[in-house]
Amino acid sequence: MANCNLFFSDLKSGRCSKVVEARLLRFWEARNIKRGGELMWMDLVMVDVNGAMMQAVIGFSLLPKHRERLTAGTVFSVSGFDVSRCAQNFRLTDSPLMIRFNENTSFEELAEPVSPLPEEAFRFRNQSEMIGLANSNTQLPDVIGELVSVRSTVSDPPEEKNRVMVTVKLESEETVTLSLFDSQAVAFHRQLEAIRDDPRVIVATIINPKMVGGRLFLNATSGTHVYFDKNTIAGSNRFYQDTGLQSVAPLLRSYAKVETMTIAELNGFIVSAASQEIDFLCTGRVDRVDLDKGWCYVACSVCSKKLKQTVSAFTCERCNNSHAVGTLRYRVEMAISDDTAEGTFVWFDGVLTKLHSLRASEAAQMLAADGVNPEETMIPQFIAEMEGRTYTFQVRVNAYNFTQHHKTFTITHVAKDHGRLPVDELENNVSIPCVVKTRVQMFVDYIAYQK
Numbered sequence: 001m002a003n004c005n006l007f008f009s010d011l012k013s014g015r016c017s018k019v020v021e022a023r024l025l026r027f028w029e030a031r032n033i034k035r036g037g038e039l040m041w042m043d044l045v046m047v048d049v050n051g052a053m054m055q056a057v058i059g060f061s062l063l064p065k066h067r068e069r070l071t072a073g074t075v076f077s078v079s080g081f082d083v084s085r086c087a088q089n090f091r092l093t094d095s096p097l098m099i100r101f102n103e104n105t106s107f108e109e110l111a112e113p114v115s116p117l118p119e120e121a122f123r124f125r126n127q128s129e130m131i132g133l134a135n136s137n138t139q140l141p142d143v144i145g146e147l148v149s150v151r152s153t154v155s156d157p158p159e160e161k162n163r164v165m166v167t168v169k170l171e172s173e174e175t176v177t178l179s180l181f182d183s184q185a186v187a188f189h190r191q192l193e194a195i196r197d198d199p200r201v202i203v204a205t206i207i208n209p210k211m212v213g214g215r216l217f218l219n220a221t222s223g224t225h226v227y228f229d230k231n232t233i234a235g236s237n238r239f240y241q242d243t244g245l246q247s248v249a250p251l252l253r254s255y256a257k258v259e260t261m262t263i264a265e266l267n268g269f270i271v272s273a274a275s276q277e278i279d280f281l282c283t284g285r286v287d288r289v290d291l292d293k294g295w296c297y298v299a300c301s302v303c304s305k306k307l308k309q310t311v312s313a314f315t316c317e318r319c320n321n322s323h324a325v326g327t328l329r330y331r332v333e334m335a336i337s338d339d340t341a342e343g344t345f346v347w348f349d350g351v352l353t354k355l356h357s358l359r360a361s362e363a364a365q366m367l368a369a370d371g372v373n374p375e376e377t378m379i380p381q382f383i384a385e386m387e388g389r390t391y392t393f394q395v396r397v398n399a400y401n402f403t404q405h406h407k408t409f410t411i412t413h414v415a416k417d418h419g420r421l422p423v424d425e426l427e428n429n430v431s432i433p434c435v436v437k438t439r440v441q442m443f444v445d446y447i448a449y450q451k
């Protein structure tokens with residue numbers, strides 16, 4: 001057997017009956033998210049004696065035969081498999097080929113390989129290489145760096161949607177945000193909690209680089225494995241480099257459900273996880289109030305959806321009511337920025353009513369003459385004056401915010417004194433008094449403005 005061994009570099013498309021000796025580095029399940037997470041196949045990444053990496057796939061029907069033997073780090077002899085070209089997109093190795101197990105594939109653990117095999121293999125890319133790969137979806141490289149901070153939405157017990165954002169310092173001294181989602185976020189959080197001392201070095205595999213607002217973001221994929229400190233040789237080497245980085249204690253901060261986020265991070269968040277609905281805290285300055293979008297709309301008094309005006313009445317399509325009762329509600333779009341980026345934020349009725357202590361209908365009464373559609377009146381001065389002000393606010397991110405052409409974030413709370421909201425208040429959804437001006441003052445301002 002020993003004299004007919006092949007290397008991964010010898011493989012050609014078609015059936016292969018010869019033997020390859022390789023170490024199984026990592027494996028993971030490929031699931032169909034659109035079909036309720038149905039298991040489709042198992043992805044494996046292996047390394048041969050030359051250090052060449054190869055992707056292998058075990059189809060669903062063959063999994064019962066091999067699954068139990070899959071152990072990361074174990075050396076196997078593989079023979080009798082198919083070799084095919086891998087997809088152009090999301091490549092896991094440098095090879096254009098991949099191994100597919102078939103019914104005749106022999107996959108046996110090997111106690112004594114012919115030659116010693118590398119203990120590990122990664123495809124680390126530096127910052128400029130990752131920027132080159134970003135948004136191309138061609139390659140899913142690995143990353144190594146130093147842990148600067150970790151933010152997590154994982155609570156105990158974990159709720160449905162979760163996200164962990166890890167700030168990683170690369171060799172170039174630049175920092176980049178690595179995001180993990182849902183079950184991987186929970187696993188990462190738990191892994192970190194279980195470590196007595198905060199780790200300093202992180203290795204993450206099969207990540208998807210994205211550019212958002214001119215900044216590089218790294219998103220975890222289903223194939224992402226995370227290793228800390230000396231769990232890998234590469235990590236260990238980095239660990240013993242004298243980098244001067246102090247362990248950040250505690251790395252995993254007390255993790256409220258609501259975490260602060262920069263607007264660049266918020267923009268990145270939406271790109272990567274449109275299905276998630278999570279609240280975050282942001283602080284930003286209002287650059288512009290979007291006057292074109294108006295400031296209010298006539299809403300159904302039952303469901304708050306925008307009503308359709310017919311000649312004589314208002315129709316609510318959601319309630320299927322052709323004579324709906326309308327109430328005026330705020331809806332104002334603003335461009336808000338911080339040091340990192342600008343985003344489009346929508347202030348809805350509740351939060352603006354609370355902020356200004358004035359209902360939209362009352363504002364309309366002050367502004368409009370009888371018979372004038374309030375939706376067509378000028379934006380109230382107290383809203384226009386929000387321009388240039390800085391607010392700390394809570395943002396809800398969900399799929400609704402993200403369409404192909406329009407990306408907005410919904411502001412759900414504003415912090416008192418522009419400071420941070422106490423977490424317990426948020427969780428209990430206690431209304432936060434936020435009186436900027438009293439109604440009387442505002443009316444006085446309004447009169448002054450009219451002159």
Ligand SMILES: [Zn+2]
Binds near residue numbers: 303317318320
């Ligand atoms: Zn309705």
